[in-house]
Amino acid sequence: MTISATFQTFQLCNAAVNSVVSQQKICGRGISSPSCKRSLKIRSSRVAGNPRTTCAPKASIGIYYTTGTCNTEKAAKNIKENFGLFAEEATQIRAALPTDLAAHDGIVLGVPSYLWDEYSPVSGLDFDSIMPPISNTEDDLKDVKVAIFALGDQVGYPDNFADAAGTLWEKLEARGATLVGKTPLDGYTFKRSLAVLPTEDMFCGLVLDNVNQADLTEERIDAWVKQLKDEFGLAEFRFA
Numbered sequence: 502m503t504i505s506a507t508f509q510t511f512q513l514c515n516a517a518v519n520s521v522v523s524q525q526k527i528c529g530r531g532i533s534s535p536s537c538k539r540s541l542k543i544r545s546s547r548v549a550g551n552p553r554t555t556c557a558p559k560a561s562i563g564i565y566y567t568t569g570t571c572n573t574e575k576a577a578k579n580i581k582e583n584f585g586l587f588a589e590e591a592t593q594i595r596a597a598l599p600t601d602l603a604a605h606d607g608i609v610l611g612v613p614s615y616l617w618d619e620y621s622p623v624s625g626l627d628f629d630s631i632m633p634p635i636s637n638t639e640d641d642l643k644d645v646k647v648a649i650f651a652l653g654d655q656v657g658y659p660d661n662f663a664d665a666a667g668t669l670w671e672k673l674e675a676r677g678a679t680l681v682g683k684t685p686l687d688g689y690t691f692k693r694s695l696a697v698l699p700t701e702d703m704f705c706g707l708v709l710d711n712v713n714q715a716d717l718t719e720e721r722i723d724a725w726v727k728q729l730k731d732e733f734g735l736a737e738f739r740f741a
């Protein structure tokens with residue numbers, strides 16, 4: 502399929518084509534273009550009340566999060582808005598299965614930090630329930646790009662700032678995932694963080710601090726999603 506045909510696919514899907522035949526033709530999975538290294542998986546979705554006819558494109562970016570006091574949830578929804586139709590609705594991680602993560606071309610995972618450390622890798626909040634989908638012994642994410650965002654508090658927890666990001670990456674790296682969305686340390690003040698990659702002076706993802714730098718959150722998210730669109734190979738596509 503040519504690039505222009507792929508664009509038309511997006512446009513047609515956007516316009517909710519009312520033909521089952523056309524739907525089957527244009528909404529199959531694995532549509533590819535020569536200029537896109539990986540094929541974009543596009544799934545048809547059914548619309549309530551008219552399950553056979555409407556075709557909305559679903560790009561293969563999944564957004565998963567967990568949250569204690571809603572900061573991470575808000576960020577996840579903001580990230581979804583920035584991705585538009587490229588991403589599915591942000592979903593709680595605990596509702597996912599390990600295989601759900603492997604079904605995407607790319608996943609964006611968000612976690613708040615609640616005193617994660619080597620002695621208590623599972624925090625008091627929701628993490629017991631998210632570890633099963635995150636931890637998997639199989640090397641099943643080797644074709645999946647993973648981006649991580651984490652909420653933390655650099656003033657209150659300077660010795661373990663946003664540690665959850667690093668813990669999460671460790672689990673996903675073990676499953677063979679490719680990390681995208683690294684960000685520089687500039688603009689943050691802390692002593693130690695597992696979110697900093699061991700081999701580079703970079704965070705393993707986007708770190709947000711709504712306790713001390715809430716005014717920066719939106720612009721950080723905007724810039725990060727732009728970066729991710731490039732790194733996921735989506736930047737060249739435009740929806741009508």
Ligand SMILES: Cc1cc2nc3c(=O)[nH]c(=O)nc-3n(C[C@H](O)[C@H](O)[C@H](O)COP(=O)(O)O)c2cc1C
Pocket residue numbers: 567568569570571572573574612613614615616617652653654655658661662663664711712
């Ligand atoms: C009991 C408690 C423990 C926390 N532990 C950490 C921590 O270890 N590291 C950190 O960076 N932030 C820590 N925080 C700050 C939270 O991660 C931060 O408030 C975050 O925005 C919460 O996100 P949420 O609203 O999605 O739950 C802690 C907050 C509380 C209340």
